[in-house]
Amino acid sequence: MNASDPVGTIEFYFDFSSPYGYLAAQKIDRIGDRYGRPVHWHPIMLGVIFKETGNRANDGIDLKGDYMRRDCPRLAAMMDVPFTWPEPFPVATLAAARAFYWLEDHDPDKAVPFAKACFHHYFGLGNDISDVQDVIYIAEEMGIDGGALAEAVTRDDIKQRVKDKTAQALDLGVFGSPYFLVEGEPFFGSDRFWQIERYLGKGKDKT
Amino acid sequence: MNASDPVGTIEFYFDFSSPYGYLAAQKIDRIGDRYGRPVHWHPIMLGVIFKETGNRANDGIDLKGDYMRRDCPRLAAMMDVPFTWPEPFPVATLAAARAFYWLEDHDPDKAVPFAKACFHHYFGLGNDISDVQDVIYIAEEMGIDGGALAEAVTRDDIKQRVKDKTAQALDLGVFGSPYFLVEGEPFFGSDRFWQIERYLGKGKDKT
Numbered sequence: 040m041n042a043s044d045p046v047g048t049i050e051f052y053f054d055f056s057s058p059y060g061y062l063a064a065q066k067i068d069r070i071g072d073r074y075g076r077p078v079h080w081h082p083i084m085l086g087v088i089f090k091e092t093g094n095r096a097n098d099g100i101d102l103k104g105d106y107m108r109r110d111c112p113r114l115a116a117m118m119d120v121p122f123t124w125p126e127p128f129p130v131a132t133l134a135a136a137r138a139f140y141w142l143e144d145h146d147p148d149k150a151v152p153f154a155k156a157c158f159h160h161y162f163g164l165g166n167d168i169s170d171v172q173d174v175i176y177i178a179e180e181m182g183i184d185g186g187a188l189a190e191a192v193t194r195d196d197i198k199q200r201v202k203d204k205t206a207q208a209l210d211l212g213v214f215g216s217p218y219f220l221v222e223g224e225p226f227f228g229s230d231r232f233w234q235i236e237r238y239l240g241k242g243k244d245k246t
Numbered sequence: 247m248n249a250s251d252p253v254g255t256i257e258f259y260f261d262f263s264s265p266y267g268y269l270a271a272q273k274i275d276r277i278g279d280r281y282g283r284p285v286h287w288h289p290i291m292l293g294v295i296f297k298e299t300g301n302r303a304n305d306g307i308d309l310k311g312d313y314m315r316r317d318c319p320r321l322a323a324m325m326d327v328p329f330t331w332p333e334p335f336p337v338a339t340l341a342a343a344r345a346f347y348w349l350e351d352h353d354p355d356k357a358v359p360f361a362k363a364c365f366h367h368y369f370g371l372g373n374d375i376s377d378v379q380d381v382i383y384i385a386e387e388m389g390i391d392g393g394a395l396a397e398a399v400t401r402d403d404i405k406q407r408v409k410d411k412t413a414q415a416l417d418l419g420v421f422g423s424p425y426f427l428v429e430g431e432p433f434f435g436s437d438r439f440w441q442i443e444r445y446l447g448k449g450k451d452k453t
Contacts (some may be wrong), residue, residue: 092308101299102421106434117444214309227313230437237324 054085055132057216123165130169141191261292262339264423330372337376348398
């Protein structure tokens with residue numbers, strides 16, 4: 040396997056407004072490191088996916104929403120990760136996703152750290168990330184040019200990139216966040232790392 | 247703690263038509279044994295719960311249904327548990343639930359083994375369990391009087407028992423299957439045993 044071979048990678052699909060996506064984001068790089076697999080981060084628009092599949096956000100379902108509100112801080116505490124329910128929740132994360140894909144082209148080493156910073160601001164600190172100004176603030180803290188970002192997220196090619204990524208995710212079977220593809224094998228949810236690890240471990244035994 | 251103290255127990259809510267309920271049923275008694283906690287099994291009518299909460303069966307959601315059909319046999323293989331997709335799926339499991347509650351009164355030691363046999367027939371062997379005749383067949387294999395069972399499942403008090411259990415589950419926050427309550431702490435899904443174990447381990451440290 041070489042760097043251009045997508046077979047060797049872990050493809051990580053998420054929405055910045057997904058609390059289980061946030062929790063998964065704390066762990067996935069360690070899994071990638073442990074098994075020598077590059078992790079590719081793909082922010083997508085879960086609202087579009089829910090509309091297409093008929094799947095729904097947990098928060099919109101009686102009792103399931105209550106459970107999620109109890110479960111996420113509990114999981115974060117077990118993982119020793121900061122967690123604050125943001126207000127408002129959920130939010131549209133189009134600006135953050137557009138900024139991510141712009142960085143992927145423009146300054147690729149900063150794309151994943153920027154994604155982590157967005158998650159940290161939203162679910163770690165509980166601050167809104169839906170407005171472009173929020174995203175610029177996060178980016179500038181990392182030394183990214185806020186003016187260039189502001190311009191980039193209005194560009195048609197960047198807007199289209201988020202649409203294409205989301206449509207591509209749907210084609211690949213993504214119905215929620217977080218969703219992982221490892222050599223085409225799908226894993227859904229922040230509590231399936233043991234399964235991914237077992238899959239990767241077996242894969243190694245085979246070679 | 248004593249036997250009449252519900253604080254010490256693991257309350258296990260499930261529908262016989264839930265594949266993740268089947269997978270959880272393979273493990274939960276071992277968890278109970280390991281931590282010295284009695285496990286109380288409660289078959290419920292998930293269709294009623296979905297109607298009340300707006301939650302939906304995975305199978306009715308595009309892509310999520312496809313994922314479940316791949317995920318359940320994969321999980322079963324990892325757990326070394328037999329798994330056959332039953333046809334038809336899902337089914338109404340009212341007869342099995344009624345028979346379970348009748349046994350709970352009539353021959354309590356056979357109630358949980360009967361529940362396990364129902365799960366095994368449906369998801370282990372892939373045989374229908376929706377008809378009363380299917381349930382009688384399973385019961386008779388265990389030496390239970392099929393005629394008495396056939397009479398019991400038509401009784402109003404037994405019918406009401408399933409309704410009451412399902413309503414009670416809703417009151418307790420149950421929105422899906424499998425769902426566990428440990429000292430009031432809720433856990434949802436067949437992949438949260440690590441969390442239940444951590445919770446029980448901590449509880450033990452406190453005493």
